[in-house]
Amino acid sequence: MPVNLTAPNPSDLHPVPGVKLGIAMAGVRKANRRDLTVVTLDEGSAVAGVFTQNRFCAAPVQLCRERLAGRTDIRALLINTGNANAGTGEDGLVRARASTIALARQLHLSPEQILPFSTGVIMETLPVERIEAGLPAAIADLKADNWAVAAEGIMTTDTLPKAASRQITIGGATVTITGISKGAGMIKPNMATMLGYVATDAKVAPGLLQAMVTEAADASFNRITIDGDTSTNDSFVLIATRQAAHAEITDLNSAEGQALRAAIVAVSQQLAQAIVRDGEGATKFITITIEGGRDKAECAKAAYAIAHSPLVKTAFFASDPNLGRILAAVGYAGIDDLDQSLIELHLDDVHVVTKGGRRPEYTEADGQRVMKQSEITIRVGLSRGTASATVWTCDLSHDYVTINADYRS
Amino acid sequence: MPVNLTAPNPSDLHPVPGVKLGIAMAGVRKANRRDLTVVTLDEGSAVAGVFTQNRFCAAPVQLCRERLAGRTDIRALLINTGNANAGTGEDGLVRARASTIALARQLHLSPEQILPFSTGVIMETLPVERIEAGLPAAIADLKADNWAVAAEGIMTTDTLPKAASRQITIGGATVTITGISKGAGMIKPNMATMLGYVATDAKVAPGLLQAMVTEAADASFNRITIDGDTSTNDSFVLIATRQAAHAEITDLNSAEGQALRAAIVAVSQQLAQAIVRDGEGATKFITITIEGGRDKAECAKAAYAIAHSPLVKTAFFASDPNLGRILAAVGYAGIDDLDQSLIELHLDDVHVVTKGGRRPEYTEADGQRVMKQSEITIRVGLSRGTASATVWTCDLSHDYVTINADYRS
Known part of the structure; x- marks a missing residue:
């Protein structure tokens, strides 16, 4: 759908x-x-x-x-x-x-x-x-x-x-x-x-x-x-x-x-x-914005790392706010001198992570509310510059596997 | 399993x-x-x-x-x-x-x-x-x-x-x-x-x-x-x-x-x-070897591009020899001056691609036979050097999605 x-x-x-x-x-x-x-x-x-x-x-x-x-x-x-x-x-x-x-x-x-x-x-x-x-x-x-x-x-x-x-x-x-x-x-x-x-x-x-x-x-x-x-x-x-x-x-x-x-x-x-x-099997439309980068290239790298992570994509499919997976993807995106203690994460209006750790005020219920939407914005702040980049992607569902396992048959 | x-x-x-x-x-x-x-x-x-x-x-x-x-x-x-x-x-x-x-x-x-x-x-x-x-x-x-x-x-x-x-x-x-x-x-x-x-x-x-x-x-x-x-x-x-x-x-x-x-x-x-x-949802164990590269790094790049392609992985799950997906992954692996007209592809003992195109002798039946095995070797020849690299991976199945959509619940 x-x-x-x-x-x-x-x-x-x-x-x-x-x-x-x-x-x-x-x-x-x-x-x-x-x-x-x-x-x-x-x-x-x-x-x-x-x-x-x-x-x-x-x-x-x-x-x-x-x-x-x-x-x-x-x-x-x-x-x-x-x-x-x-x-x-x-x-x-x-x-x-x-x-x-x-x-x-x-x-x-x-x-x-x-x-x-x-x-x-x-x-x-x-x-x-x-x-x-x-x-x-x-x-x-x-x-x-x-x-x-x-x-x-x-x-x-x-x-x-x-x-x-x-x-x-x-x-x-x-x-x-x-x-x-x-x-x-x-x-x-x-x-x-x-x-x-x-x-x-x-x-x-x-x-x-x-x-x-x-x-x-x-x-x-x-x-x-x-x-x-x-x-x-x-x-x-x-x-x-x-x-x-x-x-x-x-x-x-x-x-x-x-x-x-x-x-x-x-x-x-x-x-x-x-x-x-209309992504194969998509159930969610996800906007990923990385802010506060040194340049557009490193922001795009982090955005694509999130967008390509099967773990992030399946969590969105499940509406499961397993948001540590987003941090992990930012961490392996290839920004060599990234300081994890400066990272901020918002899911739409919900402020999830500050200074690299979960905010005490953040509740699963808040995360869950946003994850259930059909359109979601992930916003990550790198806090090391003024550049930004946005990428659009979708989740990874059972239907993606079905479609691509059956495409030629 | x-x-x-x-x-x-x-x-x-x-x-x-x-x-x-x-x-x-x-x-x-x-x-x-x-x-x-x-x-x-x-x-x-x-x-x-x-x-x-x-x-x-x-x-x-x-x-x-x-x-x-x-x-x-x-x-x-x-x-x-x-x-x-x-x-x-x-x-x-x-x-x-x-x-x-x-x-x-x-x-x-x-x-x-x-x-x-x-x-x-x-x-x-x-x-x-x-x-x-x-x-x-x-x-x-x-x-x-x-x-x-x-x-x-x-x-x-x-x-x-x-x-x-x-x-x-x-x-x-x-x-x-x-x-x-x-x-x-x-x-x-x-x-x-x-x-x-x-x-x-x-x-x-x-x-x-x-x-x-x-x-x-x-x-x-x-x-x-x-x-x-x-x-x-x-x-x-x-x-x-x-x-x-x-x-x-x-x-x-x-x-x-x-x-x-x-x-x-x-x-x-x-x-x-x-x-x-024991990869999440794995049904196949896949060995990917890239040969004939200029250095180990570019061989590893191509091997990982194949290993991470959801399209390749779902084709293996389906035992569908949709092998063009392997060529596509090699093509976007980031080897800038790769000459596609030199690429060779073997699936176990089956020679699928020569000089960048499908071999006339190759038949779907041969590809299908190998794809049905539980252990498969993909061998790609870049024909530009003597370096090689091997990566091991598995397929992408419905169970991967199920496991990761349900992990925390």
Whole structure:
């Protein structure tokens, strides 16, 4: 059961002028499910992306990197679920290329203008002939108001499609930002999570897009973790069709640039948090904030140590305020000269630990009350500086084991 | 159900001349269970230890470090289960000291000659008065052939006591090495695991003991992981009563020194592996060997990434050869310039991956056959050097979640 997450209402997802989406059933792994999505972008669109830092990155990720580095006229995305095309060696690259050649032929583009994305099981051969056979149906389905269906078309173990949309006004013109994401397991993005797409019609100078997508990833997908497993396929793409009727944004720090960045970060955070809310087996949505660190890096280290501790995660599943496990995780996070006698711990409004020890005023009943909530904030004070970092995660339940023990069967 | 582990047969555990053990029920956390162990060492014994690198180390660990640094005439160990005395601030130190003062009074020693050890729930106040009340019964029980009972007396979530023993001949004299350990969860020792004790009567120069305990820990307890959680209380202690009738060993590289070291490493590995075999919810014992690395450190990184991946661990629980998850873990292990096109993967005798991709000859049936075994070796070749490292771990099952969601209740 996802934590406080519902399927997006299609009418809440504003179409982005210049973007069309088409979805088909290609039978990549299973019959009768939407598993093939084509996204077309009008001429003049700009695209930037960030991709997994996993050295075992998938073939499509390698092609995306290559193509985004090589040219500025990307015109389509080709996304399949059911097969990750990772751990497939040289053959995987050949097949990823072949899938874009097939789409290019039908869209009258060059294959290099197409970015391929794959998600699903690792180390299986991509059935490129099925993808090719499914393309005409996906192309026939292309339309601007297809975001909700596309959100479904990229799901794997997700229980709900994930999408977010908002509109802002820049220079008197309405600007739309709409995005979709997927992911529920193998989630500890290191650059971006497995498949996030955000599109805007904002007229932003193409050269600014890479900085914007990096900023948005760092504030959203790079701050979530479900199981600490960084996927081989993580990809987060920002598209600007540049069709909005305002003067071009050429400075990210202008008022217009800042408004756009804030809206993109907000949409990205909503998409990233949706992944955690739909985390495999999740019953709790947990925000972990580390404060008082010397720098952001050590705060993030401590936050991830807590977020990845199976002992912390199972305690949250059980609503058991076994909070010493949080202290233990902070202690082994790798902050070498940490002074335990300065540590503070809050669970929402409950002050649990002071100066490294349990507060006499703290009662199990207070801890228990917070642990029973579906949304919980863990706040740890290191008391050695002014930096802070926040990470979002979920608990570890029986359903996580069930889902991952049964994923392929 | 522990994996190929049975309770030690008391008659297989050779007493170590100079060591006596006494066990009592003190009701530290629960009534009617053996939870207090006293170990006495004859005069002339040498003791060395390695302790958790968790910055949130427990009060008894702080005292052990202090006392082992300060003096060479340690004469007793005091071990309680049920309460870890960690995350207890200044008060925890006061209580740990008080427990050794009480034992010192009864044994006519100085408190500084006693090493205290605690294991159990974190962030609870140590009931020092109950420990004190339990001491006379433990002291009355002191005897040389009590190793099996002591192995039981230090258990927490362990389902079986853990002990190992062997005898070797040095300079014509019989030398005994006997040890006990405990641990089943919060296991990713960084120096040593929560409570391992190995004693020998070998006549070894006291100054050599620290090097020997470090070597043994690095080859055993520092190579196991259950859940990646480094405990606040990990302690591994090597005792030499020095009563064996051979000439003193003053050189670790002499034939005698090497024989003794090998026997101590073997006993330590057996004790460490017993902890993994009894890992919380474990159904499989998994050996992970990384070969062909540039150095041991990068091999260990990759091995731990595999060993800590919840996705890998649940696949092993399910006997599902979803082996791409192993490649993904190697990919995010943090080896920055890893070339995925050189990776080889074997599962026992089955060659699964070559040059970063699935071998055409590999079949699911072959993978499945190995995955169903209770003991499995994962062998990854990085093909970039000659270093290697091995880590032992277990799978992640429903019972792990159940045990850790219910631990305190």
